[in-house]
Amino acid sequence: MKNESTHDAWNGKLPFYVAGTLPVSERTAIQRHLEGCETCRAELRQWQLLATAARSEAAAREVLLPPLSPVVRASLSRRPSAGEAVRSAVQLVWAQWRVLRVLLPGVVLVLLLGVLGTLALRDDPQAALPLLALAPIVAAVSVAFLHHSESDPAWEVVAATPTLTGALVFARLTLILTAIVIVMLGGSFAVSVVTGQLLASLIAAWLGPLLLLSALATVLAIRWTAAISAGVCLALWVTIISMLVKELAGDPLLTLSLQPLLDPGWVLFGGQLVAAALLWYLSLRLARGQLVLSGRLT
Numbered sequence: 001m002k003n004e005s006t007h008d009a010w011n012g013k014l015p016f017y018v019a020g021t022l023p024v025s026e027r028t029a030i031q032r033h034l035e036g037c038e039t040c041r042a043e044l045r046q047w048q049l050l051a052t053a054a055r056s057e058a059a060a061r062e063v064l065l066p067p068l069s070p071v072v073r074a075s076l077s078r079r080p081s082a083g084e085a086v087r088s089a090v091q092l093v094w095a096q097w098r099v100l101r102v103l104l105p106g107v108v109l110v111l112l113l114g115v116l117g118t119l120a121l122r123d124d125p126q127a128a129l130p131l132l133a134l135a136p137i138v139a140a141v142s143v144a145f146l147h148h149s150e151s152d153p154a155w156e157v158v159a160a161t162p163t164l165t166g167a168l169v170f171a172r173l174t175l176i177l178t179a180i181v182i183v184m185l186g187g188s189f190a191v192s193v194v195t196g197q198l199l200a201s202l203i204a205a206w207l208g209p210l211l212l213l214s215a216l217a218t219v220l221a222i223r224w225t226a227a228i229s230a231g232v233c234l235a236l237w238v239t240i241i242s243m244l245v246k247e248l249a250g251d252p253l254l255t256l257s258l259q260p261l262l263d264p265g266w267v268l269f270g271g272q273l274v275a276a277a278l279l280w281y282l283s284l285r286l287a288r289g290q291l292v293l294s295g296r297l298t
């Protein structure tokens with residue numbers, strides 16, 4: 001043994017040499033060392049015996065898996081039909097009910113307060129104000145918190161499910177907005193019956209801003225966080241409503257009147273819908289390809 005330290009270095013690497021996991025340069029070097037070192041050659045034979053035994057043992061226990069069923073194989077490569085796509089979208093929306101069950105009672109309570117407020121102001125020309133003030137911001141804040149690791153009660157399930165973020169966000173959005181809109185329609189109908197106000201203009205007063213602010217909340221929540229989204233929407237909406245209230249009190253802050261918000265015509269309502277659609281299109285673009293992170297460790 002002419003070189004102790006080289007011998008020690010290569011001797012320790014013999015198992016890796018046998019397993020074939022050494023880089024090429026080390027393989028050549030160890031072969032060179034083996035030529036001149038009987039101790040290492042003897043040990044190498046031991047390792048080779050061990051490796052052969054382990055491999056044949058593993059091979060003996062190996063069970064061939066049955067081939068993938070042709071049905072499964074076909075369903076993996078097939079695109080779903082329109083009917084199936086709709087059914088799976090409905091299932092995805094329905095699966096979000098678990099999350100919304102936590103959120104809905106509070107949302108409904110606040111919206112009912114808005115309806116009661118409007119009923120209390122029934123003879124006032126600004127009767128729609130409580131509905132206008134509450135419905136959009138309740139919807140926007142709910143929407144903002146629908147998709148976030150810190151606020152989502154089902155986040156662990158979400159993180160373990162290979163579903164597109166966009167699909168999930170829009171499934172929840174559909175469900176929460178549908179729920180809010182149903183409550184609000186019921187409330188508006190009650191207000192309209194009690195006060196004799198035109199149902200269509202009552203609905204238009206909250207529906208346009210609700211869709212627009214929710215769309216903004218979606219974009220902000222996807223691009224940044226739920227907290228930023230909720231904060232920005234809240235600040236924006238409180239500002240608009242306070243300016244409207246000041247204007248109604250005869251002390252306008254702007255030269256532009258905000259009163260049309262209370263009784264929007266078709267142009268304002270249509271403008272709100274178009275702006276909301278554009279924002280949702282933007283959020284869809286932002287969410288596309290953002291996989292929900294099957295496997296993301298949070």
Ligand SMILES: [Zn+2]
Binds near residue numbers: 037
């Ligand atoms: Zn050696």
